[in-house]
Amino acid sequence: MFQLPCPNCGLRNASEFRFGGEITHRPSGEDQREWADYVYNRQNAAGVQEEWWYHRSGCQRWFKARRNTATNEILNIL
Numbered sequence: 001m002f003q004l005p006c007p008n009c010g011l012r013n014a015s016e017f018r019f020g021g022e023i024t025h026r027p028s029g030e031d032q033r034e035w036a037d038y039v040y041n042r043q044n045a046a047g048v049q050e051e052w053w054y055h056r057s058g059c060q061r062w063f064k065a066r067r068n069t070a071t072n073e074i075l076n077i078l
Helices: 032-040
Strands: 003-006 010-013 017-022 048-055 062-068 073-077
Touching (some): 003 073
Antiparallel strands (some): 017 048, 048 062, 062 073
16 A cells, blocks of 8 residues: 555555546536546546545545556655
8 A cells, every 4th residue: 555645634544545536627618528528538547647635534635646657656745
């Protein structure tokens, strides 16, 4: 198991957190294909991505992190 640095509680075991998914950008228009892609599809690429995390066993706050998905290295907290 890897560790995540909570911006409020400090370094904690990843089992204390809930993964909220990669950060995506909302479509600005009303195109149903864009919205379906936004809601259902993820890149799921190996490498660096920005993600949502929720500290469910601690401060109970959401935060953003930039993580390398291939190594689980946390590059920074956004």
